[in-house]
Amino acid sequence: MSSPIYVALDTPDLERARAIATRVRHHVGGIKLGLEFFAANGRSGVREMAELGLPIFLDLKLHDIPNTVAKAIMALRPLEPAILTVHASGGRAMLEDAKAAAPQGTKVVAVTMLTSLDDSDLAATGVAGSAHDQVIRLAELAKASGIDGIVCSGNEVAAAKKIWPKGFFVVPGVRPANGELADQKRTTTPRQALDAGASILVVGRPITQAEDPDHAARAIEATL
Numbered sequence: 001m002s003s004p005i006y007v008a009l010d011t012p013d014l015e016r017a018r019a020i021a022t023r024v025r026h027h028v029g030g031i032k033l034g035l036e037f038f039a040a041n042g043r044s045g046v047r048e049m050a051e052l053g054l055p056i057f058l059d060l061k062l063h064d065i066p067n068t069v070a071k072a073i074m075a076l077r078p079l080e081p082a083i084l085t086v087h088a089s090g091g092r093a094m095l096e097d098a099k100a101a102a103p104q105g106t107k108v109v110a111v112t113m114l115t116s117l118d119d120s121d122l123a124a125t126g127v128a129g130s131a132h133d134q135v136i137r138l139a140e141l142a143k144a145s146g147i148d149g150i151v152c153s154g155n156e157v158a159a160a161k162k163i164w165p166k167g168f169f170v171v172p173g174v175r176p177a178n179g180e181l182a183d184q185k186r187t188t189t190p191r192q193a194l195d196a197g198a199s200i201l202v203v204g205r206p207i208t209q210a211e212d213p214d215h216a217a218r219a220i221e222a223t224l
């Protein structure tokens with residue numbers, strides 16, 4: 001069975017992304033490419049990374065009016081990513097149109113509340129209630145729209161799975177015990193996230209900033 005770990009290659013440097021992916025490829029299940037990589041390297045960069053033979057998670061977190069998101073996804077169709085993200089707060093019509101525009105084999109998953117935010121950040125945006133409430137509200141919306149799943153922290157995944165047993169749950173903000181949190185606020189260990197029901201784990205800096213990324217990926221894998 002392939003590893004649930006997707007390594008987040010957050011760099012504008014294609015050669016660095018390729019070098020890290022090559023080193024960790026036997027201990028991860030896929031590669032996550034986000035805005036930083038895409039802004040620098042575009043579709044051709046994604047194609048080059050796909051040549052490594054691992055599934056590609058294109059984490060562009062699309063968020064705009066339904067027509068714009070659908071057209072952007074159509075432009076991405078030739079890349080056939082395994083997973084593609086949009087923001088749940090874009091609303092039901094946007095989520096429905098995103099799913100309709102995506103290739104058949106692509107899982108469309110909606111970011112609920114970024115793992116870098118906590119209850120007080122949410123309050124500052126004028127939304128009442130806890131991060132947990134907000135994630136569940138947006139998980140319900142995502143489920144009703146017919147997409148494949150959500151992105152949430154390991155703290156909410158068990159509750160989200162209860163209302164959406166067949167959902168696909170992407171969990172970033174995972175840190176090995178005593179790991180550096182950096183800008184992440186809602187975190188769990190990889191083991192806790194999996195036990196709670198995560199489908200895949202997104203791990204970036206704990207692997208990519210390690211002196212030996214391959215060793216770091218193996219060490220995380222050994223805890224699962």
Ligand SMILES: O=c1ccn([C@@H]2O[C@H](COP(=O)(O)O)[C@@H](O)[C@H]2O)c(=O)[nH]1
Nearest residue numbers: 008034113114115172173202203204205
């Ligand atoms: O809520 C979210 C959604 C996406 N991410 C992305 O995951 C990785 C996490 O990187 P780390 O270095 O392990 O913190 C990064 O690419 C984010 O864009 C997230 O963290 N939280």
